[in-house]
Amino acid sequence: MGSGKLEVGSGKLPNNAAPRSRGSFPLPTFFLPRKKSKMKQKKANSLQEALDDPKGTSELCIHQSPMVVFPVGIAQLTNLRKLEITACQLKSFPLSICKLKELEVLILSGNALEELPFELAYLKRLQQIDLSGNAFQKFPRALMGLNRLERIDLQDNPIKILPKTIVKLVNLKRLDMSHNRLTKIPDSITSMRNLETLLFNRNNIKEFPEGVEGLTRIKKIHLNKNKLTTLPENMGTCETLLVLEVANNKLTHLPDSIGGCTALIKLIAPKNALKKLPPSIIKLKLLQELNVSSNEIEAIPEGISSWQFLKELNLAKNNIAVLPTGISALKDLHTLNLRGNQLEDLPGGMHQLKKLQEINLEENPMELLPEVMLQLPWLKSIKLPRGLRDHRNLYKFFKKCIKAALPEEYYKPFYQVFIEKPRSVEVIEINMLLYALRFPDLAIREWGRAQFFGKYEKPPSEKTLISRSEFVLLGRAMSDRSNLKEILQKRGVTYAKKVSPKTTHIVLGIAPFVEKSFLELPVVFLREEELSGFLNS
Numbered sequence: 227m228g229s230g231k232l233e234v235g236s237g238k239l240p241n242n243a244a245p246r247s248r249g250s251f252p253l254p255t256f257f258l259p260r261k262k263s264k265m266k267q268k269k270a271n272s273l274q275e276a277l278d279d280p281k282g283t284s285e286l287c288i289h290q291s292p293m294v295v296f297p298v299g300i301a302q303l304t305n306l307r308k309l310e311i312t313a314c315q316l317k318s319f320p321l322s323i324c325k326l327k328e329l330e331v332l333i334l335s336g337n338a339l340e341e342l343p344f345e346l347a348y349l350k351r352l353q354q355i356d357l358s359g360n361a362f363q364k365f366p367r368a369l370m371g372l373n374r375l376e377r378i379d380l381q382d383n384p385i386k387i388l389p390k391t392i393v394k395l396v397n398l399k400r401l402d403m404s405h406n407r408l409t410k411i412p413d414s415i416t417s418m419r420n421l422e423t424l425l426f427n428r429n430n431i432k433e434f435p436e437g438v439e440g441l442t443r444i445k446k447i448h449l450n451k452n453k454l455t456t457l458p459e460n461m462g463t464c465e466t467l468l469v470l471e472v473a474n475n476k477l478t479h480l481p482d483s484i485g486g487c488t489a490l491i492k493l494i495a496p497k498n499a500l501k502k503l504p505p506s507i508i509k510l511k512l513l514q515e516l517n518v519s520s521n522e523i524e525a526i527p528e529g530i531s532s533w534q535f536l537k538e539l540n541l542a543k544n545n546i547a548v549l550p551t552g553i554s555a556l557k558d559l560h561t562l563n564l565r566g567n568q569l570e571d572l573p574g575g576m577h578q579l580k581k582l583q584e585i586n587l588e589e590n591p592m593e594l595l596p597e598v599m600l601q602l603p604w605l606k607s608i609k610l611p612r613g614l615r616d617h618r619n620l621y622k623f624f625k626k627c628i629k630a631a632l633p634e635e636y637y638k639p640f641y642q643v644f645i646e647k648p649r650s651v652e653v654i655e656i657n658m659l660l661y662a663l664r665f666p667d668l669a670i671r672e673w674g675r676a677q678f679f680g681k682y683e684k685p686p687s688e689k690t691l692i693s694r695s696e697f698v699l700l701g702r703a704m705s706d707r708s709n710l711k712e713i714l715q716k717r718g719v720t721y722a723k724k725v726s727p728k729t730t731h732i733v734l735g736i737a738p739f740v741e742k743s744f745l746e747l748p749v750v751f752l753r754e755e756e757l758s759g760f761l762n763s
Contacts, residue, residue: 273297281305289313296320304328312336324348335359335379347371358382358402370394381405381425390414404428404448416440427451427471439463450474450494462486462506473497473517485509496520496540508532519543519563531555542566542586554578565589565609577601587611595619600626606737608666610644620644627666640665643673656742664701664737671737675753678734684750691757693718695730701738704754725749733757 269285270276276283280302287310301322313336324345333356340361346368354377362383375395381404393414404427416437423446431452438458446469454475462483469492477498485506491514500521508529519542531552543566554575559582566589576598584607593615624641662674711721733752
């Protein structure tokens, strides 16, 4: 073979030929990965809009449009993946929906459905179904034919029995049966290994089935407002459990094995009959929120120093006389509620809680302000017992709270208000009043709000938010305001973050920072409750 020539069938390159990189010549088409064709996702808010482009519509949402006869034309939407028909007074399930072979999500909440047809099984791709707020008296048997279902929402129906056959739904991850009339959870549910979320709030359930070790992927269990007297003793085998909520039941104890739920970050168990907390609870090292208020607990385990990630601790309305010194090690603690206990003092080491923002000591038999309170100047919300005796510590505390914000002479009126001598405060300077609105102690804040609105409140006729108004919320909102901007925009009202000459209304939330210059603007001051009334009107 001559140099530079390739011998047929040898599988070798000629001596003078350098190997070529894979990218230097085109690969045969059968080697190239296929590109997935992406259908343009289109959402329609009416059937007519969807039928204008039946092939391209992937999502259809119809809300509050009463339907006496369901339009059969929906079957033309052959690529529909999500169908939402809510609050439309549907009394029977439209069979035409069963022709939507690509459907993955079906939401029919807020209707009057009582049963589902077995033709529902044709929806082989269905993964999520929401039937909440209907009139189902029995668990719909037709659901058993939907093997790919991952989420079922049947809350707010008068269902009395959850069938054992639910175990057939092997891919189910989330089941919401809240606000029904269930008295029992079938034992078979503990063998559903893909379950991640179980929601059974507001039923009449008396016990949770044993065998919880079968729930190998469980993350959330909500059993609030039932009639539970015990939890499974092997609850600790739920090593993946993140959230356990059992508020408003009749529990007398938590299982000793609870410490085995090592992934638990949230434990909510108020309004039960708990006498004590199990010793193993200190093993919940990832715990971020613990609420055992309104029980009969007399002592907290000393080892709580292991809760290094705890942010919220609610021990209100128990019979606790002494807090463990380990509470001083909770470096991430943000909120501490100790209302309605038998505490006379606090551990001295609590000055180490640098992230503590809120503390509630109301309804405790404290005569003197705990010494450690003088070392917590960063608190933003304080609720003190009203029975505190006039004492130098209390005097120092109010002086310490105010000194950083106002001249020293201003602290005395606040102190007088707290010890229930508001009548002695004859002259209220504006700087004092504005600071009172954001004072750490709730009693002073409420007094400040009453004084402020007594001085600056406008008549009702001037309070109305109208089109072209500009609104600013000062302080922390008492409720969720995530969609506030959107709601106001629909009414032609501008939601601004800062006060400007265009501002027409200022709403005072919790601890608002009201500058003196704001009082010179032609604005209307509103309570947050008044804003809520406007939004709901």
